[in-house]
Amino acid sequence: MRKILVTLLFLLFGTSAFADCNIKSGSINILANDFPALRTFVETSKQCKGSANFKVTHSSEHNKIAVPALTANPSEFSARIAANSSIVPLMNQDLIRPLDDLVKKYGKGIQDSQLITIDGKVMAVAFMANTQHLYYREDVLKDLGIAIPKTYEEVVAASEKIRASGKMQYPYAAAYKAGWNLAEEFVNMFIGHGGEFFKSGSAQPNINNAKGVATLNMLKKLSELSNPDYLTHDSEAIKVEWESGNVALMTLWASRSGTLLDDEGDPNITKATKLTGPATVGGGNIPAATLWWDGFTLAKNRPDADAEATFRSLAHAASNKKMVADAADQAVWLVEGFVPGPKSIGVIEAVKMGAKPYPMLPQMGLMHGALGSEIVEFLQGKESAEQALKDVEAAYISKAKEQGFL
Amino acid sequence: MPNKTFFWFFLPTGLAMILFIGLPIISTGIQSFYAQHDQVVKEVKKCDPFGCTVSIVVDNEETSKIREAKPLGKFNGFGTYTDRNHLAVDEIKKFWNETENFGAFVDQVTNLPFYKALIFTLTYCLFVTPNVLLLGFIIALSLNAVARKIRGPLIFGTILPMIVTPLVGSLVLFWMIDSQGIIGANIQNLMNDPYLSLKSSKTLTWITIIIYGIWHHSPFAFVVFYAALQTVPQEPIEAAIIDGASRFQRIKHIVLPHIYPVVTFVALISLMDNFRVFEPIIGFSAEGSAQSLSWLIYDNLVNEEVILFGSAAATSMMTIIGIAILLAPVLIRTWKEFKTAR
Numbered sequence: 128m129r130k131i132l133v134t135l136l137f138l139l140f141g142t143s144a145f146a147d148c149n150i151k152s153g154s155i156n157i158l159a160n161d162f163p164a165l166r167t168f169v170e171t172s173k174q175c176k177g178s179a180n181f182k183v184t185h186s187s188e189h190n191k192i193a194v195p196a197l198t199a200n201p202s203e204f205s206a207r208i209a210a211n212s213s214i215v216p217l218m219n220q221d222l223i224r225p226l227d228d229l230v231k232k233y234g235k236g237i238q239d240s241q242l243i244t245i246d247g248k249v250m251a252v253a254f255m256a257n258t259q260h261l262y263y264r265e266d267v268l269k270d271l272g273i274a275i276p277k278t279y280e281e282v283v284a285a286s287e288k289i290r291a292s293g294k295m296q297y298p299y300a301a302a303y304k305a306g307w308n309l310a311e312e313f314v315n316m317f318i319g320h321g322g323e324f325f326k327s328g329s330a331q332p333n334i335n336n337a338k339g340v341a342t343l344n345m346l347k348k349l350s351e352l353s354n355p356d357y358l359t360h361d362s363e364a365i366k367v368e369w370e371s372g373n374v375a376l377m378t379l380w381a382s383r384s385g386t387l388l389d390d391e392g393d394p395n396i397t398k399a400t401k402l403t404g405p406a407t408v409g410g411g412n413i414p415a416a417t418l419w420w421d422g423f424t425l426a427k428n429r430p431d432a433d434a435e436a437t438f439r440s441l442a443h444a445a446s447n448k449k450m451v452a453d454a455a456d457q458a459v460w461l462v463e464g465f466v467p468g469p470k471s472i473g474v475i476e477a478v479k480m481g482a483k484p485y486p487m488l489p490q491m492g493l494m495h496g497a498l499g500s501e502i503v504e505f506l507q508g509k510e511s512a513e514q515a516l517k518d519v520e521a522a523y524i525s526k527a528k529e530q531g532f533l
Numbered sequence: 534m535p536n537k538t539f540f541w542f543f544l545p546t547g548l549a550m551i552l553f554i555g556l557p558i559i560s561t562g563i564q565s566f567y568a569q570h571d572q573v574v575k576e577v578k579k580c581d582p583f584g585c586t587v588s589i590v591v592d593n594e595e596t597s598k599i600r601e602a603k604p605l606g607k608f609n610g611f612g613t614y615t616d617r618n619h620l621a622v623d624e625i626k627k628f629w630n631e632t633e634n635f636g637a638f639v640d641q642v643t644n645l646p647f648y649k650a651l652i653f654t655l656t657y658c659l660f661v662t663p664n665v666l667l668l669g670f671i672i673a674l675s676l677n678a679v680a681r682k683i684r685g686p687l688i689f690g691t692i693l694p695m696i697v698t699p700l701v702g703s704l705v706l707f708w709m710i711d712s713q714g715i716i717g718a719n720i721q722n723l724m725n726d727p728y729l730s731l732k733s734s735k736t737l738t739w740i741t742i743i744i745y746g747i748w749h750h751s752p753f754a755f756v757v758f759y760a761a762l763q764t765v766p767q768e769p770i771e772a773a774i775i776d777g778a779s780r781f782q783r784i785k786h787i788v789l790p791h792i793y794p795v796v797t798f799v800a801l802i803s804l805m806d807n808f809r810v811f812e813p814i815i816g817f818s819a820e821g822s823a824q825s826l827s828w829l830i831y832d833n834l835v836n837e838e839v840i841l842f843g844s845a846a847a848t849s850m851m852t853i854i855g856i857a858i859l860l861a862p863v864l865i866r867t868w869k870e871f872k873t874a875r
Binding site: 190191194195211212213215216218219221240241242243244245246247253256296304305306309354355356357358359418420461478483484486487488489492493495496500503504507509510514518521522524525526528529530531532 | 568569570571572574575577578579580581582583584588589590591593596597607609613616617618624644646707711712727728729730732733734735817818819820821822824832835838839840841843844
């Protein structure tokens with residue numbers, strides 16, 4: 128036992144010594160969301176910290192911390208792992224620094240496709256892609272002779288059939304928790320219907336139309352096939368529902384597939400859990416889903432030495448072929464050398480089908496916020512779709528006026 | 534106590550209150566009159582792993598210039614107070630002119646976020662406060678009547694709801710009322726309705742939160758009442774017993790008048806606490822069905838990726854005013870009594 132331990136320790140330190148990027152000074156402090164792929168990514172970058180001071184905060188509340196923490200001078204964090212939505216408030220407030228020089232100097236293994244450039248300046252380096260797509264229970268669909276659904280209309284039909292068969296009472300699940308999650312489902316479905324959130328070239332809302340109504344009606348149909356507590360269910364809650372075998376069709380993040388397909392839980396359910404691309408809706412040809420990237424950004428209010436140390440250690444992970452080979456299950460890595468496995472089907476299908484990225488607009492956060500609270504009453508059957516959309520627009524307009532967008 | 538002694542005695546507390554409560558409130562008040570500067574945006578090319586698009590970003594150079602000149606933002610006066618997400622003055626005028634009957638008008642108004650939150654907050658206060666007083670008093674009376682030996686453990690058990698952290702307390706109940714939890718599943722069986730959910734129905738969510746509120750706050754009322762009951766003089770009670778007064782009459786004519794000032798105190802504190810109801814909404818994930826004024830402030834500060842300081846400040850100020858209005862009758866009464874007593 129002791130021998131194994133020693134060998135293990137040796138291996139651990141052996142690799143970290145090997146990976147040392149020769150960082151001599153500076154301090155690194157990273158703020159990131161909390162899911163397995165990001166933990167792997169940060170751990171990999173830690174191997175290369177050299178003599179720099181290394182700290183990390185993984186939190187699902189990262190969005191709430193980010194802006195205040197990076198506004199401080201010096202900022203609490205030297206790096207923030209962001210996504211296409213969460214980079215926007217950082218850009219709006221001018222809290223992150225351009226990375227061009229650092230990429231030139233230290234970004235050898237980073238591919239050009241990983242660079243997020245805004246107005247010609249590199250603002251972030253992406254390392255993984257994410258989307259929400261369909262999961263299905265192969266055994267249940269097979270038993271009832273249902274084909275794998277390709278559209279949300281088919282999802283509804285399939286769920287109704289499953290319910291009618293008496294196998295499951297609430298066969299569909301998606302993260303409909305009032306607030307951010309519910310708004311995200313609206314965004315997906317609205318884009319699937321070919322909707323544009325704003326009148327072109329302005330910050331005027333553009334959702335109170337036929338596409339918006341169709342979106343809401345589809346969300347309502349799906350919610351009626353979900354557990355009645357759907358308004359309190361986030362991604363974690365529906366994952367639990369799935370693992371207890373209560374659900375046969377589900378829309379969930381690709382980055383969660385790892386935890387669904389691991390060895391924990393009922394092996395029969397795990398075995399029958401299959402992934403497929405996101406569904407389309409309303410006869411549209413682009414999927415009702417948004418593409419997301421996760422990447423790192425560096426805080427502006429932090430000394431250059433810290434930025435350099437942080438960039439070097441994170442760049443080590445963002446170009447690490449060993450990491451993407453070892454953790455191929457955890458995410459769809461955008462890093463060179465990644466060979467997509469069965470758990471990446473969702474994202475790859477989404478890209479193939481021409482899914483759109485989540486809109487990276489300065490005022491999108493306000494729209495997302497307004498959606499999250501104002502469409503609840505429609506789903507509860509307390510108001511009409513038109514009224515709900517009118518409320519969203521009105522709530523958005525007040526907020527956008529206060530923020531100076533209108 | 535002579536006024537001078539009182540002054541020196543109170544000075545440290547007073548200073549701390551000004552520093553940590555007074556000044557922040559003033560700062561919040563000032564902030565509520567300002568909005569963000571008009572955003573200067575420009576069109577740029579954005580590239581990410583999924584391709585390039587032309588879209589807009591905030592022009593940081595221009596924005597920082599404006600911000601440096603006027604760091605507080607754009608003066609907005611009562612603009613934030615009267616906008617649709619707060620008092621919604623224009624909307625209400627419009628509804629008044631457009632709707633045919635009073636019912637429809639009320640429907641429209643209660644659909645506005647501020648009024649929705651205000652109605653929940655007031656409903657919560659109006660149901661929780663009297664029930665807390667009543668329940669606390671009944672528990673205190675009953676505990677006062679049991680044998681001294683078992684009083685200790687009983688008191689401890691009774692104040693447990695107050696010791697349990699509000700979030701934990703609400704989470705426990707949240708899991709119990711889940712459609713697969715012990716209470717939720719049993720109610721479904723009882724009502725024979727598999728789609729019944731305590732969490733998705735607005736009315737049931739309100740009832741749950743109110744019951745939780747009563748459960749959580751009663752111990753406070755109980756503790757204070759119990760302490761007050763110990764000071765009730767025995768002689769008049771014994772005299773009343775001899776005169777043949779029933780238990781109810783004794784409580785009504787001797788005990789209640791004696792502890793009346795304490796009742797006022799508990800009512801005041803309870804009202805203030807209940808007006809700021811917040812934790813149960815988060816604990817029960819009830820944002821969809823129940824929003825309180827405090828929750829609105831929280832929502833403006835953290836739920837958006839963009840922080841709405843002006844909105845949050847305006848709601849805070851209105852919450853303070855709301856508490857003041859709510860407490861006014863009790864305070865005026867206490868003041869009058871104080872004057873007559875002198």
